[in-house]
Every structure is written in structure tokens, then in C-alpha cells.
Amino acid sequence: MEFTLLASALTGVAMMWGVLRITNHAADFDRLVGVAAVGLVSGRLVAMVAAGVNPLVHPIDVLVVRGGVDTVGAAAGALAFLAWSVRGNRVRLDDLAPAAVAGMAGWHGGCVWRNACLGAAGEVPWGWALSGSSTVRHPVELYAAGLMALGAIALVRLPVGWGVRATLAVALVAGARLITEPLRPSLGGGTGWWYAGAMAAALVAAGYLTVRHMRMGPTTSSSTA
Amino acid sequence: MRRALAVGAIVLAGCSTASLSGAETPDALPTIDGSGIHSLLAAADRPAVVNVWASWCLPCRSEAPLLAAANRKFEDEVAFIGIAVQDDEDRALEFIAEFGLDFDHYFDRNRAVPAELGGIGVPITYFVGADGMVVNTHSGIIDERTLALMLDELTG
Numbered sequence: 001m002e003f004t005l006l007a008s009a010l011t012g013v014a015m016m017w018g019v020l021r022i023t024n025h026a027a028d029f030d031r032l033v034g035v036a037a038v039g040l041v042s043g044r045l046v047a048m049v050a051a052g053v054n055p056l057v058h059p060i061d062v063l064v065v066r067g068g069v070d071t072v073g074a075a076a077g078a079l080a081f082l083a084w085s086v087r088g089n090r091v092r093l094d095d096l097a098p099a100a101v102a103g104m105a106g107w108h109g110g111c112v113w114r115n116a117c118l119g120a121a122g123e124v125p126w127g128w129a130l131s132g133s134s135t136v137r138h139p140v141e142l143y144a145a146g147l148m149a150l151g152a153i154a155l156v157r158l159p160v161g162w163g164v165r166a167t168l169a170v171a172l173v174a175g176a177r178l179i180t181e182p183l184r185p186s187l188g189g190g191t192g193w194w195y196a197g198a199m200a201a202a203l204v205a206a207g208y209l210t211v212r213h214m215r216m217g218p219t220t221s222s223s224t225a
Numbered sequence: 226m227r228r229a230l231a232v233g234a235i236v237l238a239g240c241s242t243a244s245l246s247g248a249e250t251p252d253a254l255p256t257i258d259g260s261g262i263h264s265l266l267a268a269a270d271r272p273a274v275v276n277v278w279a280s281w282c283l284p285c286r287s288e289a290p291l292l293a294a295a296n297r298k299f300e301d302e303v304a305f306i307g308i309a310v311q312d313d314e315d316r317a318l319e320f321i322a323e324f325g326l327d328f329d330h331y332f333d334r335n336r337a338v339p340a341e342l343g344g345i346g347v348p349i350t351y352f353v354g355a356d357g358m359v360v361n362t363h364s365g366i367i368d369e370r371t372l373a374l375m376l377d378e379l380t381g
Contacts, residue, residue: 066367
């Protein structure tokens with residue numbers, strides 16, 4: 001059992017729970033945990049397939065999360081499950097958005113439990129070095145956590161019409177990852193284009209929904225603070 | 226829903242688990258002991274990543290594609306070395322072929338290398354400086370971010 005990974009996940013769950021309580025949507029806790037679980041499994045399956053490991057032949061490998069979780073696969077699976085679970089009730093996506101972003105912030109901030117916050121080398125006063133090294137590095141996961149936490153606060157306070165808060169949440173998370181991605185050493189080409197595409201699409205959707213909301217009159221989300 | 230599951234199952238069933246590269250697989254693995262690994266690392270003229278694995282080890286199976294990819298990207302700067310421990314040699318060779326682990330592997334039936342370098346369990350990944358000294362030891366499965374970070378540290 002990878003206890004430090006579990007600690008990071010629990011940090012995310014705790015932050016998600018806290019925001020759900022603040023926004024009076026604690027009843028949706030199970031739903032969001034389900035979204036996270038489905039995202040994890042779908043991301044792991046995509047990572048396995050991409051690595052040439054057949055999930056049908058090696059089903060237990062799905063549990064070895066440390067082996068890799070594909071970010072795009074995880075996001076797609078999580079969003080699909082979320083959309084399915086709130087089908088027929090568009091406002092609820094807005095209600096869950098701040099908590100989902102807070103959960104992501106907690107997951108990234110949980111890097112402190114597993115000593116996995118560091119990214120590219122950079123002589124910044126708040127950076128630190130790996131054990132046994134003198135190379136100071138950016139705590140890139142804490143940057144992402146901070147951006148997402150600020151985004152979650154902004155989403156809670158944003159009085160917007162239905163759909164806007166949810167689409168802005170996608171843009172916020174994608175944007176936070178996009179900004180910090182250059183500071184993450186990677187073996188592949190990175191997922192920057194996916195983040196850029198997701199952010200652009202989400203911003204276009206948010207703009208469209210805002211204009212539509214302004215034309216059709218107020219239908220604000222129930223969790224507007 | 227059932228239709229989607231059926232389609233998903235068919236797609237997954239079509240995913241290849243055969244050899245991932247056209248690299249030549251050795252016919253046999255040279256054996257290594259505790260002193261041998263030091264000689265090997267001292268002879269290397271560059272940093273090294275030493276991965277201790279076994280074909281029966283589930284986490285090793287999960288991290289193998291990552292190591293293959295890392296080797297392809299960094300083979301000119303970093304020497305990748307695989308140590309198959311407590312294994313059956315034929316199965317170890319199959320494992321190398323299955324994942325296209327196109328770097329040098331050695332056979333260590335008695336775990337002499339981990340006993341010498343430190344660390345328990347399988348897998349273990351040692352990051353070794355150009356001077357042959359172990360600078361970091363990662364016990365358990367290694368993820369892409371950690372591997373990329375450590376390689377950046379070795380080559381930076």
C-alpha cells in the first residue's frame with residue numbers, strides 16, 4: 001500500500017468535503033468521490049493501454065496507480081461520469097465545481113506528504129533541493145495547488161448563471177496545469193496542448209453561457225455566495 | 226450501456242501485449258554479484274540508473290514501459306542497467322522481450338546487488354552519479370514524474 005499517495009488523496013478529499021460543507025452541498029460528497037474514483041480508473045486504463053499492457057490480460061495492474069495515470073484519460077472519465085451522474089439537472093454541476101477544484105488543489109498540495117513537490121531547477125528563495133542535492137528546485141506542485149485553491153475561492157464567490165461556474169472550473173484547473181507544466185520534468189512531450197485546448201474550449205463555453213444568461217435573464221446557481 | 230461495455234472490451238482485447246520493440250533479446254543473462262555491480266558502475270563513464278526487478282513482480286510490470294521510454298530518451302546520457310533478482314531466467318528473458326527493455330540486464334538470483342547497495346523488496350531503482358556513487362534510492366514502483374525528476378538531477 002502506498003500510504004503517502006493515499007495521504008495526498010485524502011488531502012484532496014478533505015478539501016473537497018470542506019468546500020461542499022461551506023457551500024451547503026455536503027450531500028454530494030459521495031458523488032464527487034465517485035467522480036474521482038472513475039477518473040482514477042479511466043486514467044489508469046488509458047495509461048496501461050498506452051504502455052501496451054492489456055488490462056484484460058493483467059487486470060490487477062489497474063490497482064497499481066503508481067504505474068501511471070493518464071491525465072487526459074482521467075479528466076475525460078471524470079467529466080463523463082460527472083455529467084452522467086447529474087444528468088437532467090444542469091445547475092448541480094455549478095454547485096459541485098468549487099469543491100471539485102478544491103479537491104484538485106488538495107491533491108496537488110498533498111505532494112508534501114510524499115516529498116513530490118519539486119519540479120525544474122530554479123534559484124528561488126522559496127525553493128528547496130532534493131535530499132543529497134544542492135540544486136534548488138521550484139515547488140511546482142504547490143504552485144498548482146495555490147492557483148487551484150484561489151480558483152476555488154473565486155468560484156464560490158462568483159455570482160454567475162448556470163453552467164458558467166462549471167465551465168470556468170474546467171478552465172481554471174486546465175489553466176493552472178498549463179501554467180505550471182513547463183516546470184515539470186517529463187519523459188514525454190507533456191500534455192500542454194491538451195490543457196491549452198481544454199482551457200480554450202471551457203472559456204469559450206463560459207463566454208457563450210454568460211452571454212446567453214444575460215440575454216435570457218437571471219437563473220443563478222443555487223450555491224451563489 | 227451494455228453495448229458500450231462490449232465495445233470497450235473488444236477494444237481492450239485488441240491491445241497488444243506482445244513485444245513492444247524490435248530490440249534483440251539476449252539468449253542468456255550474465256550473472257552479477259555485489260562486487261560486480263561496483264565494477265560495472267565504476268567502469269561507466271556517465272550516470273546510471275540501476276533497476277532491480279523480477280518477472281513475477283506486479284509493480285515491476287507496471288513500471289517497465291516507463292523505464293523503456295526513459296532509456297530511449299536518455300540512453301546517450303545515462304546508462305540503464307537492469308538486475309533481475311530471485312527469478313527464473315527464462316521468465317526474466319520473456320519479461321525483457323515483452324517490454325522491449327533494450328538495455329543491459331544481469332541475473333542476480335540471491336539478491337546480492339540490493340544487499341550491497343541497500344534497499345528491500347522489488348522493485349528498487351538506484352540513481353548513480355558519474356563517479357559511481359549512489360545518490361538516491363527509490364524503493365517500490367517509480368512514477369514518471371519521479372523518474373523524470375531524478376534523471377534531470379543526474380543529467381542537469
